[in-house]
Amino acid sequence: MSTQYVTFRIGDALYGVEVMRVSETLGHHARTPVPLAPVGIAGLVNLRGQVVMTVDLRPRLGLEALAPENESMMVVVEVEDGSISLLVDEVGEVLNLEDDQFETPPDTLPAHVRDLITGAFKLDTGLLLTLDVDAALAA
Amino acid sequence: MDDIDDIVQEFLVESYENLDQLDQDLVALESAPSSRELLSSVFRTIHTIKGTSGFLAFSDLERVAHVGESLLVQLRDGQRQMDQHTTDVLLRMVDTIREILGRIESTGAEGGVEVDDVVAAIQRTLDGETAPAAPAAPSEAVEPAATATAAEPEPEPEPAPAPAPELAPEPAAHAAPTGGIRTATAPQPASASSITPPVGTPVSSSSTKDVPPTKDVSSSKEAPTGRSSGESSIRVDIGLLDELMRQVGELVLVRNQISQLAGFDSDADLTRSSQRLSLIASELQEGVMKTRMQPIDHIWSKMPRIVRDLAAACGVEVRLDMIGGDTELDRSLLESVKDPLTHLVRNAIDHGIETPAVRAATGKSSTGVLTLRAYHAGGQVMVEVRDDGAGIDPARVAAKALERGLKTAEQLDAMTSNEILNLVFLPGFSTAAVVTNVSGRGVGMDVVRSNIESIGGSVEVDSDVGRGTTWRLRIPLTLAIMPALTVRNGAEIYAIPQVSLQELVALDKQKTRDAIEHIGAAEVYRLRGALLPLVRLSDVLGQPQGDADSAVIAVLQADNQRFGLIVDRVLNNEEIVVKPLATQLKAIGIYAGATLMGEGQVALILDIQAIARRTLSGDIPDPDQRGADASASAAHDVQELLVVTAGAGRRVAIPLAAVTRLEQVPADRMELVGGHEVIQYRNAIVPVMRLARALGSFDGEHEDLSLVVFTRGDRTIAMVVEEIIEIVNDDGVERSAVDDIGLLGSIVLSGRVTELLDVPAALAQADPLFYTDEIDDVSSLTKTSEMAGV
Numbered sequence: 001m002s003t004q005y006v007t008f009r010i011g012d013a014l015y016g017v018e019v020m021r022v023s024e025t026l027g028h029h030a031r032t033p034v035p036l037a038p039v040g041i042a043g044l045v046n047l048r049g050q051v052v053m054t055v056d057l058r059p060r061l062g063l064e065a066l067a068p069e070n071e072s073m074m075v076v077v078e079v080e081d082g083s084i085s086l087l088v089d090e091v092g093e094v095l096n097l098e099d100d101q102f103e104t105p106p107d108t109l110p111a112h113v114r115d116l117i118t119g120a121f122k123l124d125t126g127l128l129l130t131l132d133v134d135a136a137l138a139a
Numbered sequence: 140m141d142d143i144d145d146i147v148q149e150f151l152v153e154s155y156e157n158l159d160q161l162d163q164d165l166v167a168l169e170s171a172p173s174s175r176e177l178l179s180s181v182f183r184t185i186h187t188i189k190g191t192s193g194f195l196a197f198s199d200l201e202r203v204a205h206v207g208e209s210l211l212v213q214l215r216d217g218q219r220q221m222d223q224h225t226t227d228v229l230l231r232m233v234d235t236i237r238e239i240l241g242r243i244e245s246t247g248a249e250g251g252v253e254v255d256d257v258v259a260a261i262q263r264t265l266d267g268e269t270a271p272a273a274p275a276a277p278s279e280a281v282e283p284a285a286t287a288t289a290a291e292p293e294p295e296p297e298p299a300p301a302p303a304p305e306l307a308p309e310p311a312a313h314a315a316p317t318g319g320i321r322t323a324t325a326p327q328p329a330s331a332s333s334i335t336p337p338v339g340t341p342v343s344s345s346s347t348k349d350v351p352p353t354k355d356v357s358s359s360k361e362a363p364t365g366r367s368s369g370e371s372s373i374r375v376d377i378g379l380l381d382e383l384m385r386q387v388g389e390l391v392l393v394r395n396q397i398s399q400l401a402g403f404d405s406d407a408d409l410t411r412s413s414q415r416l417s418l419i420a421s422e423l424q425e426g427v428m429k430t431r432m433q434p435i436d437h438i439w440s441k442m443p444r445i446v447r448d449l450a451a452a453c454g455v456e457v458r459l460d461m462i463g464g465d466t467e468l469d470r471s472l473l474e475s476v477k478d479p480l481t482h483l484v485r486n487a488i489d490h491g492i493e494t495p496a497v498r499a500a501t502g503k504s505s506t507g508v509l510t511l512r513a514y515h516a517g518g519q520v521m522v523e524v525r526d527d528g529a530g531i532d533p534a535r536v537a538a539k540a541l542e543r544g545l546k547t548a549e550q551l552d553a554m555t556s557n558e559i560l561n562l563v564f565l566p567g568f569s570t571a572a573v574v575t576n577v578s579g580r581g582v583g584m585d586v587v588r589s590n591i592e593s594i595g596g597s598v599e600v601d602s603d604v605g606r607g608t609t610w611r612l613r614i615p616l617t618l619a620i621m622p623a624l625t626v627r628n629g630a631e632i633y634a635i636p637q638v639s640l641q642e643l644v645a646l647d648k649q650k651t652r653d654a655i656e657h658i659g660a661a662e663v664y665r666l667r668g669a670l671l672p673l674v675r676l677s678d679v680l681g682q683p684q685g686d687a688d689s690a691v692i693a694v695l696q697a698d699n700q701r702f703g704l705i706v707d708r709v710l711n712n713e714e715i716v717v718k719p720l721a722t723q724l725k726a727i728g729i730y731a732g733a734t735l736m737g738e739g740q741v742a743l744i745l746d747i748q749a750i751a752r753r754t755l756s757g758d759i760p761d762p763d764q765r766g767a768d769a770s771a772s773a774a775h776d777v778q779e780l781l782v783v784t785a786g787a788g789r790r791v792a793i794p795l796a797a798v799t800r801l802e803q804v805p806a807d808r809m810e811l812v813g814g815h816e817v818i819q820y821r822n823a824i825v826p827v828m829r830l831a832r833a834l835g836s837f838d839g840e841h842e843d844l845s846l847v848v849f850t851r852g853d854r855t856i857a858m859v860v861e862e863i864i865e866i867v868n869d870d871g872v873e874r875s876a877v878d879d880i881g882l883l884g885s886i887v888l889s890g891r892v893t894e895l896l897d898v899p900a901a902l903a904q905a906d907p908l909f910y911t912d913e914i915d916d917v918s919s920l921t922k923t924s925e926m927a928g929v
Contacts, residue, residue: 032631032741035680036727044724044733044741049389051718051733051741081722137723 001099005121007092007128008075011063014092016121016128021077025091028071040136042066042087047076054085055136060116077133084137095128097121102130144247150191151244152374154236157184161233162444165226169447172221181229182211188236197249200239206261207232213265228264230444231257377470380431387420387427388620388716394420395737424620428469435513435522436464438477442484446509449488456495456506457488466513468520472614475594476522479587483524483610484509486584491528491608501605503527519596519638522612531602533559540565552853560600564588592748595621595638595731613638623715623734624693625742626706628676632742633706634715634734635693639747641701643709644692657866659779659795664692664703674754675705676745679729697751704750717744729753780867782893783847783860786831790864790893792886797898799850801863806844818857820848828905829859834894849902849909856905 005016006025031043031054042056042065054074059065066072066087074085104119115135121128161184168177189204207229213219235257239249394417401413439461450457468476492498492507499505512523533556540546540562551559563584591598595615602608615621615638623634624643644666646654655662655673662673671694677684692703715734724730731746780792781801802820809816809827816827825848847858885894902909 030740032733032743034724034727034730034743035631035682036729038723041723044743046735046739046741049392049735051720051735053721053724084721 002096003099005095005097005128005130006075007095008073008086008088009090009092010057010061010088013061014123014126014128015088016095016097016130017075017077017086017133018130019094021133023076023078023083026074026076026085029074029085031068033068039065043068045074045085047083047085050083052076052083052085054087056087057116057131057136058087060136061113062110079133079137084133086133086136095123097128147195147243147247150195151240154188154191154240157187158233158237158240159440160184162230163440165229165233166443166447168221169223169226175215178211178215182208182215185211197239197243199249199252199254200236200243202258203232203235203239203254203261206258206265210261210265225264228257228261232261375430380427383427384431387424390420391424391620391714391716392735395735396739399737428620429467431470432467433470433473434465434467435473435476435520436461438473438480439464439511441481442511445481445484446488449485450492453488454494455488455492457492458506458508460508460510461512462510463513464511466515466520468614469616472594472616475590476596476612476614479590479598479612480511480522480524482587483612484511487524487526487528487608487610491526491530493529497529520614520616522614523609524612525607525609527607530604530606530608531560531563531600532604536560536562549852560602563600564598595636620714620716622712623744624712625710625715625736626676626691626693627708627710628680628706629682632710632736632740633676634742634744635695635704635747636731636744637712639695639697641694641696644694644703645709646690646692657779662705666694666703671701671703672755673703673705674750677705679704679750679754695747695751697748700751700755702751702755704747715742715744780893780895781847782864782867783830783845784862784864785834786836786861789831789834789836790891791830791834791860791896792867792893793847793896793898795866797849798847799855800846800848802846802848802857803843804846806842809844818846820855820857823855825855825857826905827857827859828902830896830901831859831861833901833904849898851909854906854909856902856909858901858905 004019006019006022007014007016008025009015026047029045029047031045033043034041037043039059040056042054044051045054046052056066072087072089073091075088075091076083076085101121101123102119103122105114105117109117115138116132118130118132121130161181164177164181164184168174168181171177185204185208189201189208192198192200192204210219210225210229214221214225219225235252235254239252239254242252243249397413398417401409442461443459446457446459487509488507492509493501493503495505498507508527510523510525512521512525514521537546537551537554537559540559541548541551545562545565546554564587565585588598591612591614597613599611599613600608601611622637624637624640625632625634627633644664655664657663658670662675663670664673665671671692673692675684690705690707691709692705693709694701694703717732718734720730720732728749729746731744731749734742734744736742779795781795781798782790782792785791804818808818810818812824816829817824818827819825827846830847841861844859845861845863847860847863849856849858885892899909
């Protein structure tokens with residue numbers, strides 16, 4: 001069994017989301033910040049007439065949050081009530097990954113990151129961390 | 140099989156529509172028994188249902204419709220006159236048919252609905268037994284009826300076995316004098332109609348005469364049939380309309396973008412095309428919006444029946460007037476208005492309109508009038524429910540609020556009667572002396588209000604004791620596109636719905652500093668003499684205040700409160716398309732949605748009601764919280780002080796938190812009562828104390844007196860000071876104890892030594908009871924909104 005993943009880079013790490021959940025990847029769009037929004041919500045973007053919320057995973061991953069004016073690529077992901085857009089540094093290729101390469105995250109991973117990262121694929125070039133998009137929203 | 144289902148589905152939709160019409164027609168028929176149009180309309184409806192149900196093999200349904208039709212034949216052929224009993228029976232038939240249809244809709248078959256009762260009841264009426272008039276009577280007659288119908292599965296029309304007794308009852312006598320008017324008014328419930336559910340006598344001819352004669356015109360226009368005009372209209376799926384609406388919204392946005400782009404380009408062709416696009420998009424938008432509009436009559440049409448049944452149940456006589464039924468509303472809004480409106484109507488009959496005996500005793504006509512009125516006003520639809528009943532007594536409301544623990548006595552004392560009336564919207568409030576099955580369960584008005592507010596509307600109540608009550612619903616025309624004011628704050632654009640906006644006040648930088656004054660920590664602006672509490676949008680959004688050169692106060696109305704929202708700059712008035720927000724952002728509670736600007740930028744729509752509730756002490760504040768806030772600010776190191784002079788150049792500082800108002804009055808308004816000075820102030824006699832005398836000095840003669848007014852609960856004291864100098868911040872510096880009556884010490888303010896007044900001690904000289912602890916501290920909280928100019 002194998003599953004296709006859209007890969008992208010945030011900070012130094014490579015992440016992946018199942019290709020079925022991803023509707024598109026986009027370049028930078030200007031974001032409208034939402035004052036008083038929870039940490040990790042990086043504002044709203046206009047996606048061909050739809051208002052889509054952008055999510056910055058950095059704070060959850062223990063990284064510094066992006067500044068509002070920081071340019072960033074986006075991976076648009078389908079969620080229960082519409083779409084959200086994940087801010088990423090760089091979109092990579094779509095990889096076909098064998099399930100036997102998959103391992104659940106180690107117990108040493110802090111709990112709040114553990115919700116987000118469901119596991120890792122062991123690639124030759126390094127690890128690909130798989131994200132639970134719904135958990136990212138629950139932040 | 141699918142085809143059959145489609146046919147059944149269509150039959151259901153059509154029949155439901157027809158039944159609604161039938162309800163109306165029957166009730167109207169009762170007050171206008173001789174109307175041929177109504178009779179034939181009713182007859183046609185039942186005939187259609189009977190025919191189709193026979194074709195679809197719904198035998199129970201057919202039986203009910205058949206026997207009903209037989210009764211109608213007699214009515215149509217003049218062998219029988221419409222009376223209350225006949226109406227009751229026919230309405231029961233409608234209810235039964237509706238029940239069967241409901242069963243067919245949910246299960247696909249008609250089984251399980253008890254029809255024998257109704258068939259028997261109608262049959263008895265056919266047979267001329269008008270005696271058992273009670274609407275719910277027939278249970279004892281089940282068996283004979285069942286056997287009767289079983290033995291005779293297809294009871295032939297039975298051409299009036301006893302025509303004589305049916306023609307006899309009173310209505311016949313009334314028909315002659317008023318018949319003309321009845322025929323004219325009855326057949327058109329569309330734009331206005333009136334009914335009289337008779338309780339004692341079948342038809343009260345007096346009330347029928349009350350009907351305004353102006354309706355003849357519209358009725359003659361609509362008289363033939365109020366039904367769908369087959370060839371010129373089609374049925375459209377609601378989902379399709381919603382989708383169209385959404386796409387038009389997108390088109391409007393693209394249009395905005397294109398006009399923006401074309402504006403920069405000097406290409407004449409592009410400009411022309413863009414203008415044309417703009418025009419077409421606007422027209423298309425309007426057209427699509429219209430397709431979703433439905434006259435409010437759509438929900439009003441159920442009211443005559445509700446009023447009739449309820450009036451009978453409550454033992455009152457009610458005439459229902461409906462004005463403006465052709466006022467249109469977006470259909471999704473219409474749905475949301477239905478329940479609140481029905482509740483208000485029920486409430487008006489159950490609690491509002493008195494019994495005929497009571498009405499007669501108070502000199503009113505025995506028939507109460509319930510008026511539903513809808514009209515457009517300022518881009519909104521207003522719907523009024525007015526009764527001429529007993530009205531709502533504020534004293535009773537106050538007593539109930541006290542009893543339910545919703546308000547304390549002190550809070551109630553400080554409220555105007557209008558504010559007290561509005562307490563009926565609090566959850567858990569019901570003024571019904573007796574809990575009835577109609578209303579009065581304490582769930583009602585709060586639900587009405589929250590339902591209306593959830594669609595961006597509002598509800599108000601006005602009441603005159605003894606003269607009636609008016610409920611007023613304000614409803615936006617549509618939800619998808621709304622007019623809004625766009626403003627800039629910091630780097631971002633926000634939209635304020637026009638509905639809440641009253642006016643704009645521009646302030647340049649110089650004025651910003653001077654015109655905005657402070658009461659305690661609160662900023663206020665004098666708007667034509669009245670103090671307007673101010674809220675800074677930056678503060679609401681938790682952002683640093685910019686140092687913009689200018690600012691604009693948007694004067695906003697939310698519920699019953701008015702406040703000014705300070706924004707950096709006003710951009711434009713425009714129609715915005717409302718986009719929903721993700722749940723996480725809705726939860727923040729200050730945004731109503733998002734929209735796209737012409738340049739494609741996303742802008743947030745502010746939820747003004749929520750902001751008002753959040754920033755102003757709302758109308759349901761927690762009293763404990765209030766008390767805590769007040770004491771916290773009193774204990775705080777930095778407090779604001781009102782500096783006044785008190786004779787001989789003495790400067791005295793008064794903690795601003797204790798002050799309610801500042802006033803200037805002519806000296807001759809001072810009067811003497813028993814050797815004490817008093818002043819008439821706001822319809823009360825208020826004791827006056829002179830600060831200078833209290834401090835052992837004396838003040839000179841002035842034409843005008845400067846007053847510092849203190850209010851606590853229902854006690855008020857006016858303190859005369861020589862002059863009001865300024866309001867300063869006490870940073871807790873330089874304070875030295877001075878042992879003197881009425882003073883706490885002295886401090887250095889603005890470089891000068893100022894005495895700090897011991898307010899409780901000073902006021903005790905004028906009114907020893909002023910600072911007793913029983914009085915809940917309400918005054919310090921109301922002052923922000925009440926304080927008037929110096």
